[in-house]
Amino acid sequence: MSARFERFTGTMAPLPIQNVDTDQIIPASYLKVTDRSGLASGLFCRWRYRDGDPEGERNAGFVLNQPQHQNARILLAGDNFGCGSSREHAPWALVGYGFRAVISTSFADIFRSNALKNGLLVVPVTGEVSAALFDAVAADPATRVTIDLESRTLSLPDGGEAAFDVDPFARRCLLDGTDQLGYLLKQAAAIGAFEAEHPSRLDTRSA
Amino acid sequence: MTSASTRTLFEKIWRRHLVTAGERGLPATLFVDLHLVHEVTSPQAFTALAERGLTVRRPDLTLATMDHSTPTDPSIDDAKLRVLDPEGSAQLDQLQANCERHGIPLYAMGDERRGIVHVIGPELGATQPGMTVVCGDSHTSTHGAVGALAFGIGTSEVGHVLATQCLLQHRPNTYEVQVDGSLPEGVVAKDIILAVIAKLGIGGGTGHVFEYTGEAIRALDMEGRMTVCNMSIEGGARAGLIAPDEVTFDYLEGRPMAPSGEAWEAALEDWRSLPTDEGATYDRTTTIDGSALEPMVTYGTNPGMAIPIAGAIPEDRTIEPEKRASFLKALEYMALEPGQQLQGKPIDVVFVGSCTNSRYSDLLAAANVLRGRKVADGLRVLVVPGSDAVKRQAERDGLAQVFVDAGAEWREAGCSMCLAMNGDQLAPGQYAVSTSNRNFEGRQGAGGRTFLASPLTAAASAITGRVTDVREVLS
Ligand code: SF4
Numbered sequence: 001m002s003a004r005f006e007r008f009t010g011t012m013a014p015l016p017i018q019n020v021d022t023d024q025i026i027p028a029s030y031l032k033v034t035d036r037s038g039l040a041s042g043l044f045c046r047w048r049y050r051d052g053d054p055e056g057e058r059n060a061g062f063v064l065n066q067p068q069h070q071n072a073r074i075l076l077a078g079d080n081f082g083c084g085s086s087r088e089h090a091p092w093a094l095v096g097y098g099f100r101a102v103i104s105t106s107f108a109d110i111f112r113s114n115a116l117k118n119g120l121l122v123v124p125v126t127g128e129v130s131a132a133l134f135d136a137v138a139a140d141p142a143t144r145v146t147i148d149l150e151s152r153t154l155s156l157p158d159g160g161e162a163a164f165d166v167d168p169f170a171r172r173c174l175l176d177g178t179d180q181l182g183y184l185l186k187q188a189a190a191i192g193a194f195e196a197e198h199p200s201r202l203d204t205r206s207a
Numbered sequence: 208m209t210s211a212s213t214r215t216l217f218e219k220i221w222r223r224h225l226v227t228a229g230e231r232g233l234p235a236t237l238f239v240d241l242h243l244v245h246e247v248t249s250p251q252a253f254t255a256l257a258e259r260g261l262t263v264r265r266p267d268l269t270l271a272t273m274d275h276s277t278p279t280d281p282s283i284d285d286a287k288l289r290v291l292d293p294e295g296s297a298q299l300d301q302l303q304a305n306c307e308r309h310g311i312p313l314y315a316m317g318d319e320r321r322g323i324v325h326v327i328g329p330e331l332g333a334t335q336p337g338m339t340v341v342c343g344d345s346h347t348s349t350h351g352a353v354g355a356l357a358f359g360i361g362t363s364e365v366g367h368v369l370a371t372q373c374l375l376q377h378r379p380n381t382y383e384v385q386v387d388g389s390l391p392e393g394v395v396a397k398d399i400i401l402a403v404i405a406k407l408g409i410g411g412g413t414g415h416v417f418e419y420t421g422e423a424i425r426a427l428d429m430e431g432r433m434t435v436c437n438m439s440i441e442g443g444a445r446a447g448l449i450a451p452d453e454v455t456f457d458y459l460e461g462r463p464m465a466p467s468g469e470a471w472e473a474a475l476e477d478w479r480s481l482p483t484d485e486g487a488t489y490d491r492t493t494t495i496d497g498s499a500l501e502p503m504v505t506y507g508t509n510p511g512m513a514i515p516i517a518g519a520i521p522e523d524r525t526i527e528p529e530k531r532a533s534f535l536k537a538l539e540y541m542a543l544e545p546g547q548q549l550q551g552k553p554i555d556v557v558f559v560g561s562c563t564n565s566r567y568s569d570l571l572a573a574a575n576v577l578r579g580r581k582v583a584d585g586l587r588v589l590v591v592p593g594s595d596a597v598k599r600q601a602e603r604d605g606l607a608q609v610f611v612d613a614g615a616e617w618r619e620a621g622c623s624m625c626l627a628m629n630g631d632q633l634a635p636g637q638y639a640v641s642t643s644n645r646n647f648e649g650r651q652g653a654g655g656r657t658f659l660a661s662p663l664t665a666a667a668s669a670i671t672g673r674v675t676d677v678r679e680v681l682s
Contacts (some may be wrong), residue, residue: 010331011568015665016532017532017533017536018530018533019409019410019509019533020334021509021645021647022646023646023648023649023650024647024649027649027653028626028627028628028650029627029628031247031248031275031276031290031628032247032276032294032295032297033250033294034250034251034254034297034298034301035235035250035251035254048304048648048650049652051512052649052653052654057577061263061561063366064385071614078533079410080409080413080443082646083409083410083443084647085344085345085438085626085645086344086345086359086360086361087248087361087362088251088343088344088361088362088363089249106410106413107412108410108413108443109231109379109414109443109445110345110359110360110361110445113360113361113364114362114363117363117364118363119362127529128606133615141506165274167232167234167377168232168233169233169234169375178300178625180363180367180375181255181363181366181367181370181371183375184236184367184370184371184373184375185261185371187226187227187236187371187373188371190227190236191226191236191264191371191372192374193236194226194238195238195372197219197472198223198238199381200240200268201335201466201470201474202240202267202268202333202335202338202464203331203464204241204266204267204268204269204270204311204312205266205267205310205312206463207312207320207331207333207463207464
């Protein structure tokens with residue numbers, strides 16, 4: 001799948017919780033799908049709904065249920081977002097819901113890698129910038145920021161800018177809308193040469 | 208910095224697998240020696256292949272099993288499962304169809320080689336020193352115990368490996384976790400890793416590969432080493448490694464997929480060259496005194512929130528201000544108070560299982576505590592072996608009978624209550640002492656509350672129906 005991202009301006013949904021794990025983003029009961037459908041309704045469902053059930057009553061206090069954050073397409077989260085399980089269902093659920101980016105001070109490795117493959121931009125910021133963004137959203141939920149992947153900058157509500165780091169290869173792929181599998185497939189000759197030089201000790205069909 | 212002539216175990220494995228080194232911001236192309244596959248994270252990857260008309264490049268380096276959503280209740284057969292769990296059952300069917308189509312060996316329900324993916328890899332001798340091993344599962348770090356570079360990947364990457372046997376990776380940093388001394392009575396591998404995570408924090412290893420060194424690690428048997436490496440990801444590290452040694456070689460020799468005869472001798476010579484060279488350095492290092500460790504138990508909703516079992520939950524004023532809200536949120540979920548002791552806390556369920564602690568030695572440790580004793584009244588105790596082979600061995604050696612006599616449920620192999628996908632789950636509000644690896648909110652069932660601990664602690668708690676220090680039961 002090819003995913004694109006260039007620049008996005010929008011409001012933020014604040015989730016000031018640290019260590020949001022992928023079990024919270026999408027619980028295991030949603031992992032029985034064989035495609036990517038239906039995941040958006042499971043997004044944060046244990047926090048979004050009283051009994052964790054999308055058919056049931058909503059938790060009015062949870063950010064995604066608050067009217068002022070209904071249209072937010074950027075998630076502003078606490079440290080170490082996306083820790084835990086490797087499930088790619090987590091970025092699928094976030095993208096399915098409509099999120100385009102997650103801003104946090106840090107991301108778990110596997111989540112970061114999965115997100116970037118699905119057009120969900122992970123934007124790492126300093127603690128200071130994060131705190132300023134949380135304050136700005138608290139003061140005015142309509143606060144907008146712009147994430148520019150080409151220049152790797154986040155425009156801040158106070159008019160300033162914050163540069164952010166992103167894997168240059170993933171960035172190129174997102175800007176061009178090319179996918180990583182295509183890039184790997186082009187290396188078939190080098191892979192074949194490697195295989196010829198490194199015979200395997202294993203044959204999984206042997207036991 | 209490591210000089211050119213001295214390298215760490217990680218660097219040696221990394222370099223051996225570079226198809227292209229990757230430079231100027233481009234990732235390296237890393238060859239994968241073993242790709243493990245299970246039902247939950249693979250369907251969309253096979254679909255991606257089909258959409259592009261691609262085939263699986265190396266089915267001979269790929270191995271599939273069914274573990275995450277499989278029933279562990281022996282009375283549930285295929286036909287019943289279709290009724291009870293049509294979605295889960297369809298996912299298993301799809302794995303079967305995908306494997307048949309691409310010639311990938313699959314250990315389906317009823318196959319005596321079947322088990323949790325991270326239990327069967329080493330058990331079959333498929334995971335070997337110096338290899339790169341990946342799986343669409345974060346606990347792939349387990350296989351690092353044999354000295355393999357093993358890490359979890361997402362489903363897109365599962366597709367990459369199926370199609371090309373390679374992965375695009377940036378080189379992670381290295382982190383030496385040295386555990387000195389010898390462990391006191393009642394303290395086991397699980398307590399080491401819980402203490403490591405409590406010390407480093409659950410994001411402490413992000414961007415790094417752990418290498419566990421030191422006397423306490425060397426003294427562990429292979430299964431204990433797997434327990435330690437298994438939870439590397441809980442410390443934020445995608446992989447954890449332990450240098451191969453005689454313990455490793457003794458473990459592997461004679462296993463079905465391990466080399467044999469001359470190939471074994473050649474492999475041994477190669478494997479002996481893998482350990483980190485004298486003088487090589489790591490990007491980061493930490494040291495833990497193993498002789499000062501105690502049995503550990505978690506109190507919160509991530510694996511870093513752990514305390515020595517005789518200790519108390521921290522007071523909120525001791526928590527850094529910016530972490531306090533998350534700390535209190537976790538305690539609210541757990542219905543616990545700052546400063547509270549966990550020991551003596553009544554529980555509803557004990558779960559012995561998961562890729563962390565479901566191997567023979569784990570079950571043996573639990574059985575030794577339970578032998579001749581009874582599970583507390585009203586407590587549910589689930590013992591779920593990690594593989595069919597573990598199950599058979601435990602039945603042959605009488606461990607299963609010990610569990611049954613004590614009043615525990617003896618189940619079929621699978622992930623079971625570790626992630627509660629298959630119906631084995633906590634009811635809302637219930638407390639469990641669990642030998643698994645994640646105590647996230649709802650991980651073991653919506654509203655369920657998990658105390659992570661060792662098989663010894665779990666067994667001791669099973670007898671009393673409360674969080675219990677195994678040293679008191681043993682003395
Ligand atoms: S036992 Fe638990 S952690 Fe291990 S592979 Fe299964 S679900 Fe994942």
